[in-house]
Amino acid sequence: MHRSSIKQLITRLHAQPPYAHTISYSAPHSNALVFSNMLNFFHSQMGAQNDVVTLFAQMQKSGLWPDVFVYPTLIKSVGNEGIVLHAHVLKLGFGCDKYVRNAMMDMYAKCGPIEVARQLFDEMCDKTVADWNVMVSGYWHWGCEVEACNLFDLMPQRNVISWTTMITGYSKVKDLKSARRYFDEMPQKNIVSCNAMLSGYAQNGFAEEAMGLFNEMMNSGIQPNATTWVAVISSCSSLGDPCLAESLVKMLDEKHVHLNYFVKTALLDMHAKCGSLETAREIFDELGVRKNSVTWNAMISGYTRVGDLTSARELFDRVPKRNVVSWNSMIAGYAQNGQSAMALELFQEMAATKDFKPDEVTMVSVLSACGHLGALELGNWVVNFLTKNRIKLSISGYNSLIFMYSKCGSMNDARKVFQKMAARDVISYNTLITGFAVYGHGSEALKLMFKMKDEGIEPDRITYIGVLTACSHGGLLEAGRKIFESIENPGVDHYACMVDLLGRVGKLDEAKILIERMPMNPHAGVYGSLLNACRIHKRVDLGEVAAEKLFELEPQNSGNYVLLSNIYASRGRWEDVERVRKAMREGGVRKTTGWSWVEYGGKMHKFIVGDRSHARSGDIYCLLAELRKKMRNAGYIADKSCVLRDVEEEEKEEMVGTHSEKLAVAFALLVSEAGAVIRVVKNLRVCWDCHMAIKMISELERREIMVRDNNRFHCFSSGQCSCNDYW
DNA sequence: TTAGGGTTAG
Numbered sequence: 007m008h009r010s011s012i013k014q015l016i017t018r019l020h021a022q023p024p025y026a027h028t029i030s031y032s033a034p035h036s037n038a039l040v041f042s043n044m045l046n047f048f049h050s051q052m053g054a055q056n057d058v059v060t061l062f063a064q065m066q067k068s069g070l071w072p073d074v075f076v077y078p079t080l081i082k083s084v085g086n087e088g089i090v091l092h093a094h095v096l097k098l099g100f101g102c103d104k105y106v107r108n109a110m111m112d113m114y115a116k117c118g119p120i121e122v123a124r125q126l127f128d129e130m131c132d133k134t135v136a137d138w139n140v141m142v143s144g145y146w147h148w149g150c151e152v153e154a155c156n157l158f159d160l161m162p163q164r165n166v167i168s169w170t171t172m173i174t175g176y177s178k179v180k181d182l183k184s185a186r187r188y189f190d191e192m193p194q195k196n197i198v199s200c201n202a203m204l205s206g207y208a209q210n211g212f213a214e215e216a217m218g219l220f221n222e223m224m225n226s227g228i229q230p231n232a233t234t235w236v237a238v239i240s241s242c243s244s245l246g247d248p249c250l251a252e253s254l255v256k257m258l259d260e261k262h263v264h265l266n267y268f269v270k271t272a273l274l275d276m277h278a279k280c281g282s283l284e285t286a287r288e289i290f291d292e293l294g295v296r297k298n299s300v301t302w303n304a305m306i307s308g309y310t311r312v313g314d315l316t317s318a319r320e321l322f323d324r325v326p327k328r329n330v331v332s333w334n335s336m337i338a339g340y341a342q343n344g345q346s347a348m349a350l351e352l353f354q355e356m357a358a359t360k361d362f363k364p365d366e367v368t369m370v371s372v373l374s375a376c377g378h379l380g381a382l383e384l385g386n387w388v389v390n391f392l393t394k395n396r397i398k399l400s401i402s403g404y405n406s407l408i409f410m411y412s413k414c415g416s417m418n419d420a421r422k423v424f425q426k427m428a429a430r431d432v433i434s435y436n437t438l439i440t441g442f443a444v445y446g447h448g449s450e451a452l453k454l455m456f457k458m459k460d461e462g463i464e465p466d467r468i469t470y471i472g473v474l475t476a477c478s479h480g481g482l483l484e485a486g487r488k489i490f491e492s493i494e495n496p497g498v499d500h501y502a503c504m505v506d507l508l509g510r511v512g513k514l515d516e517a518k519i520l521i522e523r524m525p526m527n528p529h530a531g532v533y534g535s536l537l538n539a540c541r542i543h544k545r546v547d548l549g550e551v552a553a554e555k556l557f558e559l560e561p562q563n564s565g566n567y568v569l570l571s572n573i574y575a576s577r578g579r580w581e582d583v584e585r586v587r588k589a590m591r592e593g594g595v596r597k598t599t600g601w602s603w604v605e606y607g608g609k610m611h612k613f614i615v616g617d618r619s620h621a622r623s624g625d626i627y628c629l630l631a632e633l634r635k636k637m638r639n640a641g642y643i644a645d646k647s648c649v650l651r652d653v654e655e656e657e658k659e660e661m662v663g664t665h666s667e668k669l670a671v672a673f674a675l676l677v678s679e680a681g682a683v684i685r686v687v688k689n690l691r692v693c694w695d696c697h698m699a700i701k702m703i704s705e706l707e708r709r710e711i712m713v714r715d716n717n718r719f720h721c722f723s724s725g726q727c728s729c730n731d732y733w
Numbered sequence: 734t735t736a737g738g739g740t741t742a743g
Contacts, residue, residue, distance in 0.1 A: 108734045139735040170736035201737040233738045240739070271739045303740045334741045341742095370742045402743045409743070433743050 108136050115144025139167050146175035166192065170199040177206025182215070201233045208237040208244075216241035217250075232266050239272040243279040251280040267293075271301055278308030303331045310339025315348075330362050338371040346375035350384070363395065366403045373406040377413035385410045405433050412441025432463050439472035448480025455489075467497060474503035483511050498524075502531040509539020514548055530559045534566070541569050541576075549573040564595050 092110055100106045107130070114123035127133070127141050138161050145154035154175055161168060169192035176185035189195075189203045200223050207216035220238045223230065230238070235258070242250050254276070258265070265273070270289055277286035290297070290305045302325045309318035322328075322336045333356045340349035353372045356362055364372075369392060376385040389407070392399070399407070404427050411420035424430070424438050435458040442451040455465055455473050465473075470493050477486030486507045493500055501524050508517035517536055521528055533555045540549030553570040556563070567590040574582035 105734050112735075134734075136735040141735095143735070165735085167734095167736045172736095174736065196736095198737045203737090205737060231737095236738050266738095268739050275740070298739095300740050305740095307741065329740095331741050338742060365741095367742045374743075405743050431743090437743075 104132075104134060108134070108140060111137065112140045112144070115140055116147060118148070120144050120148050120150070135161075135163055135165050135168065138162075139165075139171055142168065142175075143171045146171065146178065149179070151175070151179060166194055166196055166199055170202050173199060173202045173206065177202065177210065180210050182206055182210055182212055195228070197228055197231055197234070200228055201231075201237065204234060204237040208241045211244060213241040213244045217245075232264075232269055235263060235269050236272045239269065239276050243272070243276040246279050246281075248280045248282070251276050251282070267296060271304065274301060275304045275308070278304065278311065283308055283312060283314075299325065299327050299329045299332060302326075303329075303335050306332065307335045307339065310335065310343065313343050315339060315343055315345065328362070330365055330368070333362055334365070334367045334371065337368060341371040341375045341378070344378075346378045349375040350379075350381075357391075364391075364397065366397055366399055369397055369399075370402060370406040373410040377406075377410040380414050382411075382414040382416060385414055401427070401429060401431050401434060405431075405437055408434060408437045408441070412437060412444070415445070417441055417445060417447070430458075430461070430463070432458070432466055432469065435463060436466070436468045436472055439469060439476065443472045443476035443479060446476070446479040448476045448482040448485070451476030451480075452482070452485060452489075467499070470496075471499050471503055474500060474507060478503060478507040478510055481511060483507060483513075498526055498529050499531065501528065502535050505532050506535035506539070509535055510542065512539075512543055514539055514543060514545055518548060518551075528555075530556055530563075533559065537566060537569050541573050544573060544576045546573055546577055546579070561593060562595055564590065567595060 092113075095101055095106060095110060101110075107126070111123045111126045114120065114126065123141065123144050127137060130137060138157065142154050142157050142161075145151075145157065154172070158164075158168065158172055169188055172188045173185045173192075176182070176188065185203060185206050189199065192199065200219070204216055204219055204223075207213070207219060216237060220230075220234070220241075223234070239254060242254055255273075258269075263269070270293065274286045274289040274293075277283070277289065286305065286308050290301060293301055302321060306318045306321050306325075309315070309321065318336060318339050322332060325332050333352070337349050337352050337356070340346070340352060349371055353364065353368065353375075356364060356368070369388065372388055373385065376382075376388060388410075391397075397403075404423055407423045408420045411417070411423065420438055420441050424434060427434060435454055439451045439454050442448075442454070451473050455469060458465060458469070470489065473489055474486055477483070477489065486504065490496065490500065490504045496504075501520065505517045505520060508514070508520065514536070517539060521532060521536065524532070533552045537549055537552040537556060540546075540552060549570060553566055556566040560566070567586055571583050571586040574580075574586065
């Protein structure tokens with residue numbers, strides 16, 4: 007089309023809103039081609055959309071209208087504005103140009119609606135391969151697998167791009183087998199198609215397959231480029247193999263590979279995940295001003311992975327442009343390193359900033375933290391937050407909900423979430439099974455395992471640990487035996503569970519034989535189970551054998567000394583008790599302090615024996631005295647096992663706050679003090695006095711109170727404890 | 734003209 011005719015068209019457009027505001031045309035006085043080339047340059051080299059738009063505006067100001075070659079670029083860059091452009095294209099008569107037409111269709115295919123793309127596609131009578139490819143790619147983009155496949159099958163001719171589109175399509179839906187099928191079938195491969203397959207593997211956790219393909223590529227003489235290296239390096243990261251990391255670094259060096267920004271970031275992450283945090287930090291520092299949020303985040307999670315929360319936090323506080331991932335990395339860092347309270351605090355800070363919307367990843371960490379704290383009240387608040395903020399959950403999100411409810415003892419809620427899920431994975435089952443196991447619901451756990459098999463989900467290592475634990479806690483000896491025998495290659499943990507099961511039901515000699523026949527070296531868990539069984543059944547001979555092994559395996563674990571000492575005590579062998587205690591003192595082994603917490607008023611209150619740091623400490627001790635008096639009057643006398651401290655005069659401060667609040671907090675302290683006994687004696691019946699006190703409070707309160715000690719969760723309602731067997 | 738790139742979670 008000649009320039010003068012374009013001028014005429016545009017002049018006409020002036021009179022027709024809404025186009026009038028877009029175009030201010032005057033006589034051309036500069037070279038349109040120069041601008042066009044610049045536009046193309048900005049778009050293809052820099053990916054700088056804003057610059058394209060600015061330049062476009064500039065062109066208009068200068069009175070230039072871009073020629074036909076610029077249209078594809080423009081349409082890609084301006085997104086929805088492209089619809090206006092589409093109108094221009096048609097009015098200007100460029101609709102028949104095959105490149106413009108293809109780009110236009112691609113715009114609709116990528117930005118939607120896909121139906122418009124299809125309409126354009128169907129209207130074409132001289133379709134090129136590129137048109138077919140754009141359409142197939144568009145269908146994949148919108149998750150229309152069937153349509154994509156049908157169209158691919160109908161293609162009159164295919165090129166390497168058509169095949170590659172299918173490979174990436176299947177990779178995106180995590181169907182790597184189909185992706186590989188297309189990869190193997192394609193008549194010709196190039197570096198891009200290899201990279202598509204390689205990245206598919208890398209992004210879906212098939213690191214070994216990625217490494218395999220990389221070796222094939224190297225043997226077939228295809229030269230890797232930066233994209234290849236990024237995929238290979240990130241596969242190595244997920245394998246966490248330091249030797250592989252070292253050989254990759256060597257290879258990069260030998261081949262004199264230019265390390266671009268992406269390769270460097272991938273290398274940073276690889277070093278952080280393969281144990282060389284110093285090297286990762288060197289790369290991080292070398293990047294200087296070129297660091298972006300991804301590099302910062304990778305470094306932060308590098309530190310949290312090794313538990314160095316101080317360095318992680320120091321970086322987090324310095325990130326110039328935080329994004330959701332920065333917050334998620336730090337919150338997950340706290341949650342995974344036992345700092346649940348800090349994780350929740352940071353989450354609240356994040357929610358308060360309003361600049362960042364917490365996403366599913368954030369909530370997974372937050373729910374995990376609630377679970378670890380046993381904070382049901384807070385957990386329910388989080389569930390509310392999810393609905394209010396319309397945060398959509400995938401399987402892993404629902405799994406963390408199951409985890410939270412299970413850890414908080416709300417097995418009914420955990421089950422409800424599980425039932426509501428449209429799709430479940432092995433972790434969904436494992437989380438619920440483990441929950442049932444902890445609470446001794448053996449048959450429920452077993453039922454779930456059969457259900458998962460029916461649904462075609464294979465039980466894994468964790469499933470069997472869960473089910474065996476459930477049998478152990480539920481006293482299901484025969485069922486446990488059968489399951490153990492059905493495990494193909496039982497691991498050391500499965501043996502530990504079986505020893506625990508046999509030991510708890512009193513079959514100690516059988517447990518001993520099982521240990522002797524183990525094909526691998528037993529770890530501390532195996533002997534620990536045996537020692538615990540010896541404590542339950544007062545077996546000194548076997549207990550000594552187990553303890554001896556444990557002192558070798560974990561000399562600093564005070565629990566083993568205490569258990570052995572208690573076995574002696576149960577038989578009245580006081581000299582041996584003293585001998586063990588002396589060995590403990592001389593070995594510098596210190597008892598770990600007992601602690602517990604309660605959730606009250608949405609806050610977590612943590613208590614250590616003898617600790618006075620709690621803000622309500624004065625009240626607590628006052629109330630403790632009252633309780634003690636009541637208990638004595640009721641005929642319950644606190645003995646040495648249950649430390650009920652005398653209240654000192656100066657602690658009798660004036661009461662502040664409501665009575666119920668004080669009761670709840672006092673209750674916590676009481677359990678805390680019993681907690682020390684629980685941990686040491688491991689026989690909860692000695693805490694009878696505490697139990698009575700707790701019952702009294704919950705009766706008085708006439709409401710549910712939830713408490714967690716180190717290992718278990720208790721729910722008291724009108725004086726009834728949900729874990730009666732526990733006490 | 735259409736295909737391939739790094740970080741976070743159970």
